[in-house]
Amino acid sequence: MTSPHHLHAVAAAWSLADALPHLATLADDEAAQIAAEAREEPALLRSPVYGSRHASGGHSDPVTGMIATATRPERRNRWAEMSSRAEQRITGVAAMLRITGVRDPLACILAALPNTLPGTAAVVARHLQDEDRWIREAIGIAPDRAPLHGPIPPMCPACRARNLHVQTAGPQSAWTVVCDGSREPDGGPHRPCLCTGTGCRCGMPGAVEGVAHIWPRAVVLGAVGGAR
Incomplete structure (x- = not known):
């Protein structure tokens, strides 16, 4: 599954x-x-x-005669x-x-x-x-990740931002692509790219509302290649 x-x-x-x-x-x-x-x-x-460790006057140092060491x-x-x-x-x-x-x-x-x-x-x-x-x-x-580059960086199918990253840990067959979201046009706060569930533009089977978008790398590269 x-x-x-x-x-x-x-x-x-x-x-x-x-x-x-x-x-x-x-x-x-x-x-x-x-x-x-x-x-x-x-x-x-x-x-x-x-x-x-010296004698001083008629009285010796309290540690004279001992070869004491500091215990660390x-x-x-x-x-x-x-x-x-x-x-x-x-x-x-x-x-x-x-x-x-x-x-x-x-x-x-x-x-x-x-x-x-x-x-x-x-x-x-x-x-x-x-x-x-x-x-x-x-x-x-x-984190082991890198921007998804291209002559024109590919667009996230969900939020339309060009901020996709490949998660590169593990074998290449296990690499995934995530979207780092976008900012408001006026430079406002960052907006995370979250799934809206059934009918979401992410196109993922089993889409779950509120989950950060993620795709298998091969699917994204195939979609980009098809679009070109």
């Missing part, structure tokens, strides 16, 4: 699959740095009164914590689809999505989009 909800869910899953290796690399690099810090010779503990607690690996949290959340989404006991729950989610109902796909899309956005904002990588 394919609906706008399914397309959004699949796009989010591939986007998350592309973001997770970046997070894993950061976690590995941080673990190596923490391990290197642990191997460093600890600094000698200094007296808060005398500042160093190991730093938290926040990237590893984020990676663990993401794994738990993805596993939770898989559990909603009754997928358990697998090593790659995200791959299983992608395999299961075509057989889910639109309402279930909508829930999966929302959870995966939230996780993908959270990770990408934290590690500083933009």
Whole structure:
């Protein structure tokens, strides 16, 4: 089954699959740095009164005669914590689809999505989009997407704006096209491009009112080619 909800869910899953290796690399690099810090010779503990290990007058420094070291607690690996949290959340989404006991729950989610109902796909899309956005904002990588170019940029069939973008995460066969909406002619606020349901000019089968427009890339390129 394919609906706008399914397309959004699949796009989010591939986007998350592309973001997770970046997070894993950061976690590995941080673990190596923490391990290197642990191997460093600890600094000698200094007296808060005398500042160093000498005798002073007839009284010795409170720490004289001790070879004391500062005990530094190991730093938290926040990237590893984020990676663990993401794994738990993805596993939770898989559990909603009754997928358990697998090593790659995200791959299983992608395999299961075509057989889910639109309402279930909508829930999966929302959870995966939230996780993908959270990770990408934290590690500083933009969504995998590019404007749909041409001698004249193609027009959105729904809102007529020339603001279509290709979501390029995952294999090319899974790429989708979304519309970033438009602005009022007088330069007013941004208007999101949302489906109006049955009869919407988007032309998508199973159109759902209020859902952000999305199309398979092959459909859009075919429509553009036909129009030319």
